Amino acid sequence: MYRIGHFGVNAAVAAIFTVLTAPVASMPLRMTAVVVILAFASLPDIDTRFAGMTNHAAVWQRVPVQHRGVTHTVWFALCVGTVTAGAFTFVPWRSQTNLFIVLFIGFTAGFLSVIGHLAGDVITPAGITPLTPLDDTKITLRWCTASNRIANIVFLVGGTILLGVTLSISVITAAVT
Template identity: 35%
Template structure:
């Protein structure tokens, strides 16, 4: 997949989470989560700029878990859990103290969606490297298919919009 497809699939994966967070009374957290989902949707493809094979170490379960953990820990260090995080300077409600863990979870979900999206291409992935050479490919569409990438982006945006529109 290309960036449009990855962003769309990340939003598609995040849409039910956004709805749940909104139902829980945290609309600010839902917005933050959408931003995190989009920001991390293409992170594994940074391997194009690194001296590693494409769809190598950055497309593994280990990378996903490690990166999600780093996001949660870094968020906890930047925003200590003292009564929540107030990102809105003028009287806005504070985000809950568990926001860093939520951000780490959404980053992990977004990274998982990236790896899953690459599994539908002919090139596939090896999600458990270096522990296993098991190769996964569903060979549904080439990564460069512009229709598939636009379709996934549209589905993701629509799913997120519906999840927001249909929740109180």
């Protein structure tokens, strides 16, 4: 899936996340999580940046990074979640919310940003191996190719609409209460 498709899938993930966390998290905290989920939508594809490096980046030539390798695993999602949980302790409105909830929201936002990306890649024929190196089983649904322009646009538009509706309802609900 291309960047726009991943953004759309993560927008849908962010919409569901916003609804499910409404009872426990403040609006600013949830909006920060939405930004993280959307901003990190293509983070696992950072591995493509390493593929064509020249001698200018000799360090990365020694690191065996392949596309849809380690950055497309549950382990990477757990790492990203852990880092974002720590980062969320520094948000200005953290004092308004219980520390456990802040850590939970931060971890979940980072974790889901990668899981949303993996969901976008699992529908392609290339698939993913999310439990590498413990299990090298490739998972693929083969619904469409990553380059399918229509699928990428459908995910972008559908996810964006879902997130827009969800955020609108959240803002209206917050204003009423």
